[in-house]
Amino acid sequence: MIQDLKYDDNGLIPVIVQDIDSNEVLMLAYMNKTSLEKTLKTGKTHFWSRSRQKYWMKGETSGNVQLVNKILYDCDEDTLLIIVEQIGSGACHTGNRTCFYRKIETGQPDSG
């Protein structure tokens, strides 16, 4: 299956990471085939950094690793969704639990 996924022109596929306990979407990052293989082999998420052009394991400095529970792929086979157990305080380098901690004002009253 890994080789059938549709990687983009840079050999990358976007990966959504979701928390198995809270169901929060924690982050989006990118994998290439090798980082997906590292992820499958180790059971911890490994990505490709587009800015630094290198492999990184989530939590390699912070200790906030992500233990893989399940890897899903979408109908178009060009996006992954990984359900993880997030170790430590959270996924975001800012210290927030999720990278999605800010809201765009939509002009609609917030119903909660």
Add this chain to the structure above:
Amino acid sequence: MIQDLKYDDNGLIPVIVQDIDSNEVLMLAYMNKTSLEKTLKTGKTHFWSRSRQKYWMKGETSGNVQLVNKILYDCDEDTLLIIVEQIGSGACHTGNRTCFYRKIETGQPDSG
């Protein structure tokens, strides 16, 4: 805020869509600035189709529109997460509720 988001070389930003009721991740698609403005204006998700090179409103043929509850952006300002009320049977053109209905075998026993 919309103009401060980091769109890619094609003027696009990936958008994760999550169901407000089930917390399921439904799909990933792409927006440009105009489709985000359409989304904000109408309260229904509008995307840019990379394959068809045109705007599309989710549900424009199926009727399965997505009513926007909340739009979040990530720490890097290069990904959106939209929480929606999914109208109808689901988000996926295959008839599944979510586009992520298939699993990559990880070689680990499924704990549920």
